[in-house]
Amino acid sequence: MHKSVTGSPTRCMGPYRRLLAMVVVVAACVAGQAFADTVTRDAEYWLDRLGPALNMTSYRGVFVYARGDQVSSMQIAHRYEDGVVEERLVPQDGASGEIVRKGMRVVCVLPDHGRIQLDQVIPSGPFAEAFSSQLMPVSRWYEPELAGDDRIAGYDVVKLALKAKDELRYSHQLWLEKSTGLLVKSHVRSSSGEVLEHFQFTSLEITESLSDNEFVIRTEGEEVARELAPKKTASPAPRMDGWTLDWRPDGFIPAAAPRSGKGQAVAFSDGLAAFSVFVEPARKIVMPTGASRIGATTVYMKQLEVDDVDFFVTVVGEIPPRTARKVAESVKVDDTLAFGVVGQ
Template sequence: MKWPARKFTVTALVVWLLAMAGPVRAEETAEEWLARLGPALNMTTYRGVMAYTRGDQVSAMRVAHRYQNGHVEERLVQLDGASGEFVRKGAEVICVLPDRGRVQLEPVMPSGPFAEAFANRLVPDNPWYRPELLGDDRVAGYPAKVLALNARDSRRYSYRLWLEYQSGLLLKSHVRSASGEVLESFQFTDLEITDTLPDSEFEVRGNGREIAALLASESGEPAVKPMPSGWQLGWMPEGFVPAAVPRVGRGPAMAFSDGLSAFSVFVEPVGGLNMPTGASRIGATTAYMHRLVANDEVYLVTVVGEIPPETAMQVAQSVTVGDTASVGVVQP
């Protein structure tokens, strides 16, 4: 008389396990999964808490994201350390800075869902990375597909991505060295993917000095600026081409990208200042500074980007200065 009940229990257990494993769908290629990531970044509505690890630095943030009437709205609140809040409505971004210190948006989330340029650059046919499906996993309670973007040489880093099964939303990511070391990681620790969020989720609530700015475009692809005159690169990794110049306060610069990884080059006269040289790295970001003497003038060449230290060093040491009078002058 006990057998039917036992049969029902086993059947229920099997059904529950299948449900926990996620929906059954036709197997997609790694390239097809990558193609879903860009639209999912903008068009998925969600809220949650994320953790971002960069070297030995760990940050926790609360995020809300809504796609409504063709526009993206986001709110990001830093949960530890100095408080900071960022609210985006379309192309307008409002930053609420804390009383002490300053929180900058770009360094906070280079690998996460707010890094719009990151997802936009994940083109499925990038020749410098080999996409590979690694299997299934779960992140923050959601079934995920795990992908690897393996660098085809040692001049750049590899990536590992966890994409939510239904929407394709990025739930977790790693930046990895050639040896497999995880240099940076991002992941949701709590997440709710939903159809809608109330307007109150996107109101500025923090106290502090507000700074408003406009994004160059909602696509995250600012225009490429011309090469600064007076200096040139003698070498760069294969596949890197001129890209958008970063917005920084160090003067004219030039940026290069292979479609996923990127680095910037700064060349500045330093006069008699004794500036530090060599490499430093935080997470996946390398800064390499090289002292260059040309025509009796001393210059500091700085290479900053998500590239290995050996690559940054070779780029910096290949810089030559021709017309010293025009260093830092951007060609028309």
């Protein structure tokens, strides 16, 4: 579910989706009441709970995230206290390191032999700001419906299906913990029903008993810090400076302006999925063109020549390849000076 992608596409460092019937006679009345409550609560009710729950629920646990043939596991502690979100993520396999968040400030500790890429940290999981900051009615672009009850990591959950109303975006399935609305499992699915990305807690404890010690950086190494949210500007929305986008899928509006070195970048979101468009002067090195996909994340790259200046257009996000291609081909550069270059 995604994810907005931040940072330069060629050096992404900078830049989250869940009742069994009770059979014991003594609990029959309680089970009956729980079932009745679920029936009276529609899909919109659970969607309304999803955003606040991602930030305002305190918990610790371990989750797995699968994207294509890549599977990773992460330990997490998440606390909401006095209006501030704190979070610590520690990889359980692969490279060592950790990511610690306090408020909108994120510190990534890099091991000597590699780096943690923020764009690889569950776009549909704890760092997903798309849910908690959505401004658009998701039901305009997706058909929400309740799909039954389940049990994940020891917690009773409700399953919510969000079927895309067109083929320009993917469908989603979400499992939300019943008492809090916390996302504990999610699927991103293609139009044929194939699961492209999968996120799920394998162990979870929802608790207010999280000490300050659980959010202390313990890994030695280079620390890289950045703000999770873009700096506020006088503009009501991120602007495309020196370029325009002639087409984008209905519902996707400018949501952020990721940093992109010497280039220009704008992220678009429909309230659930997101993609970013990067436009930058072409480098001397040869870059591949065309589409590639890992799980639900598509990268489409295209070269563009304007006034004898070569530009590189990259579209990255949780959208189908043909959507990414159509977006990339609609990019028009109308002011080379905005990029600090002039025609040869």
